[in-house]
Amino acid sequence: MTTLRPGTAQARIRAAFDEAGVQGFFFAREIDGDRTIGVQADEPVCLASVFKIPVALAYAREAAAGRLGRTERHAVDPHYRDGGIGTSGCADAIEMSLRDLVHMMMTMSDNAATDVVLDRVGLDTVNRMLAELGRERTRLIGGCRALTGSLFADLGVTTEAEAHERMAELAAQEPGKALELSVCVPERTTRGTARDIAELLAGIWRDEAGPAEACAEVRAVMSRQIWPHRLSSGFDDSYRVAGKTGTLPGWRNEAGVIEDPGVGRWAVAVFTRSDRPGLRDPRADRVIGQVAAVAVDELRSPTL
Template sequence: MVVTRTDTLSETPDRIRAAFADAGVGGRLHALDIDSGAGLGVDADESVPTASVHKLCLLVALHDRASNGELDLTEPVDCPPQGRTPGPTGIAAMLDTARLSLRDLAYLMMAVSDNAAADLLLARVGLDAVNRTTARLGLDATRAVHSFGAMLATVKEDAGPAGAGALADPHVVARLRALDPARTNHSTARDMTRLLRAVWRDEACPPEHGAAIRRVMGLQVWPHRLASGFPFDDVHVAGKTGSLPTLRNEVGVVEYPDGGRYAVAVFTRTAQTAGTLPAADAVIGTAARIAVDALRAGRA
């Protein structure tokens, strides 16, 4: 049987749903050819909690304000250990006072998902500015509700006196406000690919700032989600992950040596509360590869 472009694209969502099911997750996905605008999705307009993926919105807002002359990216920021937003990476995990520029805080926020760096930036940029930037770009389903520290505080409060150990209980996880898009930072898979397309086409910020955003996204250290689907030396993946109990996300751009550029957003949720689920991580790359392969077949 000859498989046409229409057949390939129409069958792709079912293949992606099957991959999600095999990995034991529910998933939302959107993939977009940055240059042609062709796209495909799986429940791409359903609201989802973004977790650390929302750091991308903060990064774009930072450069938006810098491009308007409202702040200087080389401005130094003192980062004392007292009052830092908790986290396992970057200055969040450091013990001593540090001083970093805004742009170096942005690097830590994106490369290792440093929560403390993100909230220091957010204090300078402003939550309202993040929402103004996403609104300007037409991302009507995307909104920042609180800081990353405030989000983590809701997890701690909702877990109760038993602390982190309670997060192994599915009933406790079910009540976490941080997993309810109506009560936390949220977006959709389609909105996130629209944002990525705007960044890669220099429509979100002037070219100098777009290049800076693309550079820092390309420095993310985690290879186990989106990048795992594209294990080729000549294919470049730039992305941002997001994680919370039972939730694993990543949004990013896959660039091929022939010039093809594809924005992909994948949001997953599993009923299993274990912190380490390799199959749930890997399916993000698998689903993204299925989607990108279908879009590339449509180019032929």
């Protein structure tokens, strides 16, 4: 693997992170070559919902092996629901196939669907898979309920509405305090590195992270993500973008694959951290697409 020498691209990426007021952790690589570029690529980061990528891959591998059925029906019981989007916010009884729950998990980041899938696949199965694939620095401590429970405990609240109120208070009074919450400290929560996640994606896109059938299933569902405001914002419609976002107080992330048909494919992972814990942070969202575009331009260049 050839790592690009520090120079203009790295300087532009660092400057973009600085201008957005965030600390950036970034890695990108060619999928069909060996060139890479990174900034703090091996520092630990909070994955937030980016952890749903390995959950989807573990599901697809188990399905391909016949150890679970894609059309199995599973209830999304109330104890899974956190009041968020998708099945998480539904009021009435819900039952879906496992395959459709994965669709909800990956396209809109449905937390309740995620925990049903993870409970079926098994946390140990996901972590063993990551170790098997050489992603030793990426580890899950649990599903969305584990992350939410940790956040609620640190904030001293019991509901999502109370959590939003408390976070608003922190943003106004002690903005940096959010980064001390357990769920926002990589060593205390579900974690990884930018390099680990981008390399995992490269393996999925090269059919090396599991059976070809499983990798194709993950690629397809990631291509249907509905959020355009981070990674996709750096590219026009001539590109294909498949990704997964992740958000926690102070953390805004996305990892995915950028494809210029007939030209090349690049795996990109961008994680940002700031002392702004609010629900909206347009600068942090926008910089994810900006640095991805810089990296793709550099990696597609015929010269190093």
